[in-house]
Amino acid sequence: xxxxxxxxxxxxxxxxxxxxxxxxxxxxxxxxxxxxxxxxxxxxxxxxxxxxxxxxxxxxxxxxxxxxxxxxxxxxxxxxxxxxxxxxxxxxxxxxxxxxxxxxxxxxxxxxxx
Amino acid sequence: xxxxxxxxxxxxxxxxxxxxxxxxxxxxxxxxxxxxxxxxxxxxxxxxxxxxxxxxxxxxxxxxxxxxxxxxxxxxxxxxxxxxxxxxxxxxxxxxxxxxxxxxxxxxxxxxxxxx
Numbered sequence: 001x002x003x004x005x006x007x008x009x010x011x012x013x014x015x016x017x018x019x020x021x022x023x024x025x026x027x028x029x030x031x032x033x034x035x036x037x038x039x040x041x042x043x044x045x046x047x048x049x050x051x052x053x054x055x056x057x058x059x060x061x062x063x064x065x066x067x068x069x070x071x072x073x074x075x076x077x078x079x080x081x082x083x084x085x086x087x088x089x090x091x092x093x094x095x096x097x098x099x100x101x102x103x104x105x106x107x108x109x110x111x112x113x114x
Numbered sequence: 115x116x117x118x119x120x121x122x123x124x125x126x127x128x129x130x131x132x133x134x135x136x137x138x139x140x141x142x143x144x145x146x147x148x149x150x151x152x153x154x155x156x157x158x159x160x161x162x163x164x165x166x167x168x169x170x171x172x173x174x175x176x177x178x179x180x181x182x183x184x185x186x187x188x189x190x191x192x193x194x195x196x197x198x199x200x201x202x203x204x205x206x207x208x209x210x211x212x213x214x215x216x217x218x219x220x221x222x223x224x225x226x227x228x229x230x
Contacts, residue, residue, distance in 0.1 A: 032217055034218075036221070042223065043117075043118070043205070043221050043222055043223035043224060044205065044207075044221035045221075046218050046219075046220070049217070049218060051217060090157065094217065095159065099217035100145070100147070100162050100169065100170060101147070101159040101162060101170060101172075101173070102147075102149075102159060102219060103159070104149075104156045104157040104158070105156060106155075106156045107156065107157075
């Protein structure tokens with residue numbers, strides 16, 4: 001069965017320091033994985049996606065994630081946090097091979113201090 | 115290009131009343147999805163339309179929820195009668211035809227439903 005686990009419910013960083021949001025997944029087939037972000041009072045925005053091509057995926061706003069099959073991980077990173085990165089981040093896996101229904105992690109709230 | 119839009123943005127109703135949520139997908143997107151997030155829980159899939167047909171409604175919680183997509187354009191999600199546990203944020207998403215290889219789902223801003 002498909003599942004995704006976000007290992008931290010809250011992460012706090014200082015502006016200019018690196019960001020690491022951790023995600024582990026479980027899948028009975030080669031999955032598609034996504035990171036979405038939700039800023040306060042906004043909708044969900046796609047940050048990046050992995051669909052079995054390059055294992056290092058670059059997304060918007062300087063974020064990237066690396067698919068590691070051996071570790072069943074898909075951690076999200078950014079070299080230098082900006083105040084505008086403060087938001088809730090969701091790791092997502094497709095529920096089926098057709099890529100229709102999505103399974104969301106519980107979310108990680110990122111706080112950025114000056 | 116306009117994104118996914120949802121109406122209303124907020125709705126407050128009493129237990130036992132009926133509420134209808136509306137979603138307008140991105141033009142040309144055949145696939146439309148409903149998800150919801152109840153307080154303190156993860157976002158969960160409710161159902162999936164391909165054009166006007168229900169492809170997968172495995173996530174619908176019970177028969178108080180009715181989703182329609184007449185004409186394969188906008189969709190409505192009706193809750194009748196509403197219960198306290200229905201409170202949460204209801205998200206709609208759309209995506210292009212699967213054969214294009216594009217699996218990204220584009221989400222609307224959500225409708226926050228409060229049942230009192």
